[in-house]
Amino acid sequence: MSFIDYFRSKKTNSASVAKERLQIIVAHERTQRNQPDYLPAMQQELIEVIKKYVAIDEDKVTVSVENTNRSSVFELNITLPG
Amino acid sequence: MAKIIVVTSGKGGVGKTTTSAAIGTGLALAGNKTVIIDFDVGLRNLDLIMGCERRVVYDFVNVINNEANLNQTLIKDKRVENLFIMPASQTRDKDALTMEGVEKVLEELSETFDFIICDSPAGIEKGAHMALYFADEAVVVTNPEVSSVRDSDRILGILQSKSKRAEQGGEPVKEHLLLTRYNPARVEEGEMLSVSDVEDILAIPLLGVIPESEAVLKASNQGEPVIHNQDTDAGKAYSDAVKRLLGEEVAFRFLDAPKKGILKRLMGA
Amino acid sequence: MNDACFQLKGSLITTFILEISNYNLLDFEQQLSKKVQSAPDFFNTSPVIINLEKLDLDTNQINYQELISICRRHGLQPVAFKQTPQLNEDQIKENGLALLNQKACGKSEPVNKAKEKPAPDIKKTQIITKPVRSGQQVYAEGCDLIITGSVSGGAEVLADGNIHIYGTLRGRALAGVKGDLDARIFCSTNEAELVSIGGHFLLSDSLENQVWKQAAQFYLLDETLHVSPL
Numbered sequence: 001m002s003f004i005d006y007f008r009s010k011k012t013n014s015a016s017v018a019k020e021r022l023q024i025i026v027a028h029e030r031t032q033r034n035q036p037d038y039l040p041a042m043q044q045e046l047i048e049v050i051k052k053y054v055a056i057d058e059d060k061v062t063v064s065v066e067n068t069n070r071s072s073v074f075e076l077n078i079t080l081p082g
Numbered sequence: 083m084a085k086i087i088v089v090t091s092g093k094g095g096v097g098k099t100t101t102s103a104a105i106g107t108g109l110a111l112a113g114n115k116t117v118i119i120d121f122d123v124g125l126r127n128l129d130l131i132m133g134c135e136r137r138v139v140y141d142f143v144n145v146i147n148n149e150a151n152l153n154q155t156l157i158k159d160k161r162v163e164n165l166f167i168m169p170a171s172q173t174r175d176k177d178a179l180t181m182e183g184v185e186k187v188l189e190e191l192s193e194t195f196d197f198i199i200c201d202s203p204a205g206i207e208k209g210a211h212m213a214l215y216f217a218d219e220a221v222v223v224t225n226p227e228v229s230s231v232r233d234s235d236r237i238l239g240i241l242q243s244k245s246k247r248a249e250q251g252g253e254p255v256k257e258h259l260l261l262t263r264y265n266p267a268r269v270e271e272g273e274m275l276s277v278s279d280v281e282d283i284l285a286i287p288l289l290g291v292i293p294e295s296e297a298v299l300k301a302s303n304q305g306e307p308v309i310h311n312q313d314t315d316a317g318k319a320y321s322d323a324v325k326r327l328l329g330e331e332v333a334f335r336f337l338d339a340p341k342k343g344i345l346k347r348l349m350g351a
Numbered sequence: 352m353n354d355a356c357f358q359l360k361g362s363l364i365t366t367f368i369l370e371i372s373n374y375n376l377l378d379f380e381q382q383l384s385k386k387v388q389s390a391p392d393f394f395n396t397s398p399v400i401i402n403l404e405k406l407d408l409d410t411n412q413i414n415y416q417e418l419i420s421i422c423r424r425h426g427l428q429p430v431a432f433k434q435t436p437q438l439n440e441d442q443i444k445e446n447g448l449a450l451l452n453q454k455a456c457g458k459s460e461p462v463n464k465a466k467e468k469p470a471p472d473i474k475k476t477q478i479i480t481k482p483v484r485s486g487q488q489v490y491a492e493g494c495d496l497i498i499t500g501s502v503s504g505g506a507e508v509l510a511d512g513n514i515h516i517y518g519t520l521r522g523r524a525l526a527g528v529k530g531d532l533d534a535r536i537f538c539s540t541n542e543a544e545l546v547s548i549g550g551h552f553l554l555s556d557s558l559e560n561q562v563w564k565q566a567a568q569f570y571l572l573d574e575t576l577h578v579s580p581l
Contacts, residue, residue, distance in 0.1 A: 018303035025135050029172060040139045044154060059137070232485055235503045239484030283521070285482050285501065 031064065039063055046076065054080060084192040087199050087327075088217035090241075092233030094204030096225045097262040100298055101320075102201035103131045103307040105221065108324030110165035111309075114196040117156065120170035121213040122203035123178055129169045132159065133305025143171040146183030152190060161310065166195075176209045184212050206240060215246050219256040221289060221327075225263045226275040231283055234259075238284065258289035260323060265294045267339040277337060290323030292316055293336040366398045368433070369422070372405040374413060380421050387425045394426050400451060402433040415442040482518065483508060490528075504544060513537070523547075524569075532571050537581060541567040551576050 043063040050056055060079035089102045099120075106118035119142060120128035129135040134157045140150035145168075159165035171178060191198055202213035214220060220241055224234040241255050242248055248255070261280060268274035277291055297314035301307060309324075311317040315336045322332045371379070387394045399422060403413065422429050431449035432438060443450060477491035479498045485505030489496065496510035501518030508514060509525045512534055516524070519540040527534030527549040534548050541562055546553050548571045558578065561567075566581035 014300040014303035021130075021135070021303075021305060025130070028136075040144075041149070044139055232504055235485040236505065239487045239506075242481065242484065243487070282519075283501075283503065 039065065050078060056080065084195045084198045085219065086188060086192075086217050087197060087219045087221060088202055088214045089199060089221045089223060090202035090210060090214055090237055091204065091223040091230070092206060092210075092235075092237035093225070093230040096223050096230050097260075097292070097298075098204075098223050099127045099131050099201055100302065100308065101221065101223050101260060101262065101292075102128065102199050104309040104317075104320040105324055105327065106197075106199045107159075107162055107165060107307045107309050108321055109197050109199075109327070110159070110162045112324065112328065113164065115164045115194065116197040116199065117166040117168060117191055117195050118199040118201060119168040119191075120201050121179075121209050122201070123170050123209060124172065124175045125203070126170035126172050128167060128201050129157070130305065131302050132157075132167050132307065134159070134167055134169075135305070138169045141169045141171040142187070143174050143178045145187055146178070146180065152187075161306070176203075176207070179208065179212050181212070181215070185216065188216050206236065210237070211240070211244065214241055214255075215244070217241075217245060217255050218247075219258065219327075221258045221260050222284070222286065223260050223262055224280060224284070226261060226265075226269070226277075226280055228275075231275070231280055235284060238286065257286040258327070259284055259286045260289045260292065262292045263294045264291050264336070266337055270339050277334075288334075289326055290319055291334055291337060292319045292323070366400055366430070367394075367427075368400045368402050369427070369429075370402045370405060374406060374418075376417075380425075383421065383425050383427075387427070391426065397427060398430045399427045400431050400433055401429050402435070403438065404433065404435045413439070415439065415446055419446055419448070476512075477510075483522065485522070510534070525552075526569075532574075534571075536569040537567075539566050540564055541578070546576065546578075548576060553578075 043061065046063065047056070047058055047061050050061070056078060060081075062075075062077045064075050066073045066075065087105075089098050089105065091098050102118050106116050110116040118128060118132070120126050121142075122128075123143065126141075129138050137157050140155040142155070144150040145152060145155050156166045156168055159167065188198060200213040200217065203209040214237075222234050222238060222241075224230050238257060241257065245255050247253060259281065261277060264277070265274055269276045277288065281288055293315045295308075295314055295316035297311050297316045298308050301311065308314065308316050309320040312321065319336055322335065325332045373379070401418070401422075406413070419429050429448060431451045432443050434440075434450045434452045438450075440450060474494040476495040476497055477489075479489055479496070480500065482500035483489055483498060483502045483506040485503045488507040489498075489509070491510040491512065491514075493511050495512035495515065496508060497515045497517070498508060499517045502508055502516055502520050502522040502524065504521040506522035507525070508516070508522070509528050511527065511529045511531060514524050514526045514534075514536045516536075516538040518538075520536075520538040520543045522543070523545040524536050524538070524543060525545075525547040526536045528547075530549055532549040536546055536548065541558065542555075542564060543558055544555050546558065546569050548569060551571055551574060553569075553576045561578040562580050567578050568581050569576060569578055571577070
């Protein structure tokens with residue numbers, strides 16, 4: 001979706017906003033169902049540690065686990081400001 | 083000491099979460115520190131309706147199990163000062179809620195909040211019972227439709243006999259009727275139960291009548307409680323209801339079908 | 352192993368106790384005869400337990416066989432003697448009667464006017480001032496029931512006596528549940544799901560044609576439930 005499309009749909013088409021939100025949240029919850037319980041806690045603690053050194057927006061930190069046949073990959077993403 | 087208000091109905095899909103979001107927002111806009119708690123463990127919706135679904139880290143069950151504290155769990159609303167949300171767990175089920183756990187959390191919240199809104203799940207089982215047990219007041223959400231009215235009557239019976247106040251012989255829970263999805267045109271045609279029909283059967287004071295409105299669907303699509311949209315009848319009706327909840331006397335609007343003027347139809351409702 | 356021929360079960364029964372204080376043969380028989388004749392059907396082959404507690408059995412020699420036949424002559428059926436000291440237990444057993452100990456006898460109360468039913472205790476009418484909600488049940492035991500509010504659909508109100516509903520009856524009302532066929536049900540507005548008096552009932556589909564949504568009273572006449580406007 002291009003930038004212009006986004007604004008247009010926001011004004012007249014709330015259904016597409018809904019669809020977008022749902023896609024994100026359902027995908028998120030599906031992966032969550034297969035993930036270990038400690039992730040939310042760990043994410044929060046990592047955020048606290050990073051905040052001590054860099055001022056970041058909590059929304060810009062994501063933590064996830066990807067399971068393949070032979071191993072699990074733990075991914076941590078931090079978008080730094082500026 | 084906070085006032086605990088449960089939003090319940092018995093019947094599902096009548097507008098409890100929409101109402102919890104609207105009333106919680108309205109109370110906060112009026113300057114009261116308000117928290118809305120989602121009691122629907124396993125099928126959470128409040129976070130979606132409030133538009134904070136991406137900021138849920140911890141939930142109500144985490145707090146009860148001491149896996150997280152209130153500060154970590156409560157989500158601050160981005161639009162309104164004084165408004166916080168306590169999301170439900172999506173992975174656990176209703177057995178994770180315990181009477182003592184819920185009581186402890188409510189006590190802790192009571193220390194700093196003015197209003198605690200408990201968004202009840204549908205039904206009359208554990209989740210619904212927990213949501214209404216500690217309530218001081220109840221908003222019974224009802225559609226002008228036979229199953230909804232009967233289920234609301236059932237939940238009123240339960241409020242009168244199985245709430246903490248009932249069991250301990252205290253002042254009974256203050257009951258309010260909120261009629262939602264009201265369509266005055268259909269009422270005039272004799273196709274829908276009227277406000278007085280429902281009042282007659284349920285015999286509790288009327289808090290508000292929310293007209294059927296497209297704005298409600300739009301609001302949940304966008305994750306913005308409908309009360310923010312003061313251009314719509316539903317938004318205005320919710321504002322009126324919040325005022326009455328706070329003790330003000332407000333005349334009931336939107337009870338009559340609009341006259342079929344072309345201009346009005348162009349403007350939209 | 353054969354199939355069981357019988358079962359021994361415990362039970363509690365009510366019978367009369369014939370308490371004899373003075374065993375003057377002629378007087379006894381005369382008085383007994385008079386008593387039985389005052390209500391012959393009542394005493395007809397009723398099982399009776401004979402209590403000789405009040406007799407001094409040393410001085411009064413009882414001919415048990417005679418006593419038993421006098422009773423039987425007048426329609427009473429002695430089945431046992433209450434076990435008291437000095438009782439000639441052999442004689443009793445010879446006559447084929449049982450011995451009941453203190454516990455089995457229990458308390459005995461004099462039956463004065465055996466013909467009439469014992470006067471019912473006047474119990475205060477139960478009054479409910481809040482509406483009766485769907486799923487709730489109210490039972491007024493041993494008395495009438497008054498409800499000042501309405502009875503919702505899916506709610507049940509029962510009484511041994513009459514039921515008076517000052518609001519609207521939308522649920523079920525059952526009066527005279529212990530068998531009182533004279534019980535009545537009164538309501539300000541009849542929208543009942545089910546109405547019953549002494550076990551005879553009517554459902555809403557039959558009620559809808561009669562006195563619907565108006566003040567009504569329900570009563571039994573010739574074993575049929577009737578509705579009439581109030």
